Amino acid sequence: MAAPGGVQGPVANPALWAEVRALLPAAEEGMTLALSGEVEDGILQLLRRARGLLYAQPCEAAALGRLGEILRDYSWERLNAGPWREISKAWRQVYTYGCLFAALAEVAAGRPLAPAVRLCDMGLLMGASVLDNVLARLVRVLQAQLPRAEPWAHGSVKQLQEQRLLQKVRIASAPAPLVQPEDAVPHLRCPSLERFRENYLIPGKPVVLEGITDHWPCMKKWSVDYFCQVAGCRTVPVELGSRYTDEEWSQKLMTVGDFISEYIVNENSIGYLAQHQLFDQIPELKEDIRIPDYCCLGEGEDDDITINAWFGPAGTVSPLHQDPQQNFLAQVFGRKYICLCPPQESENLYPHESQILHNTSQVDVEDPDLVKFPNFRKAALQSCVLMPGQVLFIPVQYWHYVRSLDISFSVSFWWS
Structure with a gap:
């Protein structure tokens, strides 16, 4: 006789x-296994076999886990076979199904849930949505079963207390670069849509907006402790290095x-969490912004807006670069020094000649080599220190350099 829920043996x-x-x-x-493209017949057979194992009475968890691993391994090779933009969505969906079946096998077998959560995250990061984004819904159920990490779960209480004290000292005493009044980005409090459009969006001028995030829940909730508790078990991509x-x-x-x-706590080296999928992975965070x-002044819908997370320690740098869309950079906690330059100044900024870095300047803004890059002294630069609660509008193609002055979390909105 099958055990409750269709799992062989005690559940x-x-x-x-x-x-x-x-x-x-x-x-x-009802599980159609529909794919957005062609894959080998052998892969389709493996998908159908895994589906059968999942719906068998009782569910054959061990065999389901092995098939999930095979599907992930085979599709992973395809995902790494060439440039990402050339990878078929069908293979990303196969990878998602492999993660789904493997995660379900972990749950069915009654094993610890952390590996199943990681499988879901890998599918969310590298795969493509299937079954109405089932992995996002599954990981939310699984995460709710895990104990919320204490703020000091990944370091001693003393370390965290020392870090908090050090952070307070930094905020109070760490000097920010001097911004001359004539070079400062203008500040404006809650302008009307029409005023923003006419004075900044259309002419393409940067501005620091104040007061527009006062009602965002993240402004009161978010901290390093909060992220540890809400998302400590979630797998994310981290950039290692200062720039x-x-x-x-x-x-x-x-x-x-x-x-x-x-x-963040131990500060062994520079690392930065910078990715646009964090809010899809962890909906609790998206609900706070x-x-x-x-953005309604743009040409697209809300679904066309790319929301990015930027979380890291002091000292992380985004070199002087351009982005292909309009950008609102909202500072949640910590401070950032930002230097901006209009696209008309590009010839004075010495962009890299390689195609990969053509949108990035070779010049170190805060320590320029004026012998190697003499025209940089001609560049018309503006700057600001972005404080918590402030939002910087960076017009499309506007050059910008960013350095974190403290442990910092920012949210950027790219829109057209």
């Missing part, structure tokens, strides 16, 4: 298995808790 958590199964179609034929133009710069997948322990009303 470690039948209530959880029932909640997880409720996220899926009730019957096997992406450095030779030693690299990327690594790690949990938010490990990132906080290694790069709001899309600025001024």
Whole structure:
């Protein structure tokens, strides 16, 4: 006789298995396994076999986990076979199904849930949505079953207390670069849509907006402790190095808790959490922010707006570069020094000649080599120190350099 929920043998958590199964179609034929492109017939056969194991009475968790691993390994090779933009969405969906089946096998077998959460995160990061974004819904159920990490779970209480004290000292005494009044980006409090459009959007002029994030829940809730508690177990990509133009710069997948322990609390080296999928991975965070009303002046819909997260220690740098869209950079906590230059000044900024870095200047803004780059002294620069609660409008193609002065979290909104 099948055990409750269709798992062979005793079920470690039948209530959880029932909640997880409720996220899926009730019957096997309802899981269509539709793909947005062509894959080998052998892969389709593996997908159907895994589906059958999932819906079998009882569910064959061990075999399901093995098939999930095979699907992930095979599709992973395809995902790394060429430039990302040339990868078929179908193979990303196969990878998602592999992560889904493997995660469900972990739950069905009653094993610890942290590996299943990581599988979901890998599918969300590298795969493509299937079954109405089932992985996002699954990971939310699984994460709710994990104990919330204490703020000091990834470091001693003393370390965290010392870090808090050090952060207070930094905020009070760390000098920010001097911004001359004639070079300062103008500040404006809650301008009307019409005023913003006529004076800044259309002419393409940067401005620091104040007061527009006062009602965002993140302004009161977010802190290093809060991220450790809400997202400590979640796997995210981290950039290692002070800036992406450095030779030693690299990327690594790690949990938010490990990132906080290694790069925020202990400050072993420079690492930065910078990615646009964080708010899709962790909806609780997305619920704490709001899309600025001024984005309605663009040509697209809310779904066309790319929301990025930027979280890291003091000292992280984004070299002088351009972005292809309008940008609102909202500062949640910490401070950032930002230097800006209009696109008309590009010839004075010495962009890299390589195609990959053509939108990035070779000049170190705060320590320019004026012998090698003499025309940089002609560049018309503006600057500001962006404080918590302030939002900087960076017009499309406007050059900008950013350095974190403190442990910092920013949210940027790219829109057209």
